[in-house]
Amino acid sequence: MATVRDSTFDVLRARGLTTIFGNPGSTEVPFLAGLPEDLRFVLALHEGSAVGMATGWAIGRGRPAFVLLHTTAGLGNAVGALATARVNRAPLVALVGQQDRRHLSFEPFLAGRLAGLAGEYPVWVDQPVAAHDVPGSIARAAHEAETHRGPAIVIVPMDDWAAAALDDREDAAPARVVRAASVAAPAIDELVSFLADARSPAIVVGAGADDPETWAALAGVAERLVAPVYQESFGARAGFPQDHRLYGGVLPADRPRLREKLAPHDALIVVGAPVFRQSPFAPGRLTEPGTRIAVVGDNPDEVHRSPAELAVLGPPEPICRELAEHLPQREGEPPEQFRPPPAPAPPHAGQPLQAGHVLSALAERLAPETVLVEEAPVDRPELHERLLAHKPLGFLSAAMGGLGFALAGATGVRMALPDRPVVAVVGDGSAMYGIQALWSASHYRVGVLFVILSNGGYAIMDRLVERHDAKAPWPSFSVDIAAIGRAQGCRSRSIATYDELVAALDEVMPELATSEEPLLLDVAIAPTERFRP
Template sequence: MAGSAPQQNQGNNVLGLSVRSGGDRKWTVRESVIDFARRVGMTSIFANPGSTELPMFRDFPADFRYVLGLQEAVVVGMADGYAQATGNAALVNLHSAAGVGNAMGNIFTAFRNRTPLVITAGQQARSILPFDPFLAATQATELPKPYVKWSIEPARAQDVPLAIARAYYLAMQEPRGPVFVSIPVDDWDQPGDPVPARSVAQRTRPEPTMLERIGEMLDACERPAFVVGGAVDRANAVQDVVRLAERHRARAYVAPMTGRCSFPEDHPLFAGFLPAMRESIVQLLSGHDAIFVIGAPAFTYHVEGQGPHVPLGAQLCQLIDDPGVAAWTPVGLAAVGNVKLGILDLLERPAPCERSLPAPREQAPRALPPAGVGERMSAAFALQTLSDVRDPASLVVEEAPGARPVMQKYLPITHAGTFLTMDSGGLGYGMPAAVGMALARPGERVIALIGDGSSMYSIQAIWSAVQLKLPVTFVILNNTRYAALQDFAPVFGFAPDEPVQGTELPGLDFVALATGMCCSGVRVSEATQLAGALRHALAADGPALVEVIVA
């Protein structure tokens, strides 16, 4: 199938590749790149076309798929959702410096999401680069830095296929992330040898002595806490972490700003979400004498804080796939390597002495519909209704920062691999990521839960969903404001009733916008109509939009 991931040797976690015989025939750069991309499963190309990229797509192969986005941020967002859903790097093509500039917000998000992307961009012809030609990318390799793992413009046309191969292997090695290759327009028809077959490891096993120390700490403590992050889900280790938490009777918290579901939120040991504030983290973790951070930084902060990073008397340990993150962890000990391999090694240890189970987390009360005629429904009631009518295993992509604390109470995510949001805090990711996820998971319904302000960053993604006939239900929470900024303003000294400039968003009609891109839509302002509207949109043949007017 077009876009499928390559077969992998799960035992050694390597890619086994073979080059088809070319005999004495001369290969071009284009043929060699296409051949390599086919062998590693990058047969969906997410792109917005430009003149300096056109030669890449001449004689476009029948087994490849060109996924068009109407703006470069949409292109990268779709590729991000697709790559996260498949577990394989996605191939992106952008238009010179202008295209890379348009895409930078979502390149930054892909970097924070640890999403493997091979990003290519066109460059002007080599022969006229000395004359500063129109559409030339000045210092092309510097533009996407520092938010790519590697960036290159090959010195010769013949080096392009090997640069693409190196980019792929780097993107797939943990910690995964985007890479960038700038390719002059006249390189594609030059001679270029096929890429030799290679096997490259994607993950490493954590050091046994460090895991032994972590295991001893967990065995000796009395009240352990796990803090889980996105790398748990990326490593397909959610159920393994659940087993380890059950063995140690450890409460499980979600790390601040985590973009995936790494512990089922209906599990008795689930303890809730940590905010990105030092003092609040310490307060919520108080009472625990050992804190094991798995697949996440310790910790991500949003505002300046004071005091200790963990409760007094508590020990901190960490298992992370990113040595750069481990290097700045302020206290404790850190094991670096693949999260799943590390957890499996910890599960091989003898079971510790039996502990009593901690009390389950108190559940939020049911949200009530509006009491008075003409009152807007709350976001809590809207998300509770969505939770009631959706399949618990359906896929959710979220970008509604103002409603995220409410979502965490009223829309629990209970299945691994079914939730995405942005680790970066940058807007414009959610709508295209939902399209990419739907493309990667054929036949599965994807719910894009988006704020009204967030949706306007990449609203063009609706068009792509329509053209691809994808089962995406866009749920727009419309409170006519940038609610997250207004709610956050008191932290920076705003008085309770002081206006926050630039945060009001009147006059947006999302049903009209969707209709203009041939997507069906409905606006719901009455609480009694919401469940029916959502059921209809979730059963639609193709994309549908529900605009929910909330308080």
């Protein structure tokens, strides 16, 4: 007799969900005990790390990932990571264990009120009404996650796995969903008309444009318009090759400087991003009066909240490809290409390293195909200036803004893309939010380079408090991240001088693409004194 568990394993195989990220609990034991050998369980030491690795895996593969969570405690611990997955548009199937169905009405120990625990961040939540509905629910969850680009949750009582499956029944989800990627001619005509009279157009791109086909299509549009291409502020991914001659840099994240930056342009086309992501609030308009804005994207939430004259809801790649073919070639001088600032001179003896020393040293050595995962808030503006994305998925960050993604996310990306070098640049404060991921990276021999910018505190928070002309109530702190890494089996070094930094990078970089062992460099730096996102 086939069980619900057997049928669910068949669903996982059919959907390509054979890698299971998780931190197990007692409600998941009936599902996991005696796991078939063709299904791989990847252990994380915290649910945030499990979801973070699954998120990196899903982003790297461009397909749903599967993560297992333990009832209330597990799902509760994972909510922040699930929010990051949603805003990063990572398709996840999250299976959440529940107490035995036969006594749920008595609310036994470990019973959870789970359906609303993750709030509005899941794209879909299901509690199958009967055990035999579980396989179909998980099959549907894979489609929901991929279509809506976020986590889909299925809550399963622990006794359901041993129940008999219904063999003489249709599957409760289609075997395949083919998503149309064409665009209607009237939409292209609208965009051509919008740009027809523009004297000085510009393009703004975001995470929704980060794939090879959209990069190529956008380059065609930019070259037709002879227009600069700006990266949105606080974007989770790069939407355009940042070594292209028309790349114009990252937009400021406050309204006054954004207005100033965009003032020369009378027409903006925003692709794969909202109009516009900001932090913190400042009064005034986003752009100067009279600036016309069109937005193109396949994320309804971003498109619907964008203050634009024209919005085209659809896949950016075919829209931009068709637009490039229909736009007339503009004449004019190309804008000045964005170029990184010169590297700072090495510090004198006795002087501390600055973030710029580390970022410049990385920039000189990173291969173009490197995936750079960022979670160093106070140093992110300088990182954007010095470390450019040369290939799609060249930059990855947590769009939600919550900390704790980078260590696990980088591990998941490298597991999904073993042929690409992966470097995570993480603040010491940020690292402590997801430090358990180092164990998984070490145990599963995931060759990520973790570069920790250890400034001895929450420098970003210190800079923000200074804007209020007040003193922060929290102390600075010193945590030996390298020691914590070694305690989890991760090869780790403490770096205090410029010579130590370049020697370590020169040693590791040539073999980074093929490395099967993670390395953590805990680099002591002086706190960054200026923050202008």
